[in-house]
Amino acid sequence: MIKMAEVDLKTKYGTFHEVLFYDGQKEAIAFYMGDISEGEDVLCRVHSSCIHAHIFNSVECECREEMAIAQQLIQKEGCGIVIWLEQEGKGNGHYALLKSIPFKRAGMPQAEAYEAAGFQKDARDFSAAAKILKALNIKSITMLTNNQKKVNTLTQHGITISGTKSLEL
Numbered sequence: 001m002i003k004m005a006e007v008d009l010k011t012k013y014g015t016f017h018e019v020l021f022y023d024g025q026k027e028a029i030a031f032y033m034g035d036i037s038e039g040e041d042v043l044c045r046v047h048s049s050c051i052h053a054h055i056f057n058s059v060e061c062e063c064r065e066e067m068a069i070a071q072q073l074i075q076k077e078g079c080g081i082v083i084w085l086e087q088e089g090k091g092n093g094h095y096a097l098l099k100s101i102p103f104k105r106a107g108m109p110q111a112e113a114y115e116a117a118g119f120q121k122d123a124r125d126f127s128a129a130a131k132i133l134k135a136l137n138i139k140s141i142t143m144l145t146n147n148q149k150k151v152n153t154l155t156q157h158g159i160t161i162s163g164t165k166s167l168e169l
């Protein structure tokens with residue numbers, strides 16, 4: 001993980017510090033508030049890209065609301081981090097997302113819809129998030145998630161997770 005550039009950014013939910021990382025293939029972003037270095041139980045949201053929600057204001061998924069809630073919880077705490085990973089369509093890509101939509105509209109959960117469209121249920125890779133947390137010297141995190149898979153994956157990559165907190169204000 002190479003640190004490429006960093007900048008402060010004013011948001012609706014306070015000023016965050018953005019650090020752009022590059023792992024040789026993909027960019028990933030650490031977006032944080034407060035003194036996180038050597039931090040314990042740091043609030044942490046690992047968030048994947050979603051063109052429909054974040055660019056087109058889709059109301060068919062919760063990605064946009066989840067990001068807003070994560071930022072508000074971090075602002076309230078005065079400290080915390082969002083890690084943004086470029087893995088559209090649960091890591092399958094935007095094409096796969098579009099192909100999954102008819103199955104989803106027919107009533108399938110998103111993971112099954114990807115499979116029905118010929119893709120992996122979940123092709124996401126959270127190792128970049130683990131590398132970023134290590135690069136920033138964060139000792140342990142409280143994950144903002146309801147997804148046990150993310151918790152397990154980060155634990156397997158050597159991250160200490162002290163707990164989880166659901167995305168509710």
Ligand SMILES: [Zn+2]
Pocket residue numbers: 050052053061062063064
């Ligand atoms: Zn989404």
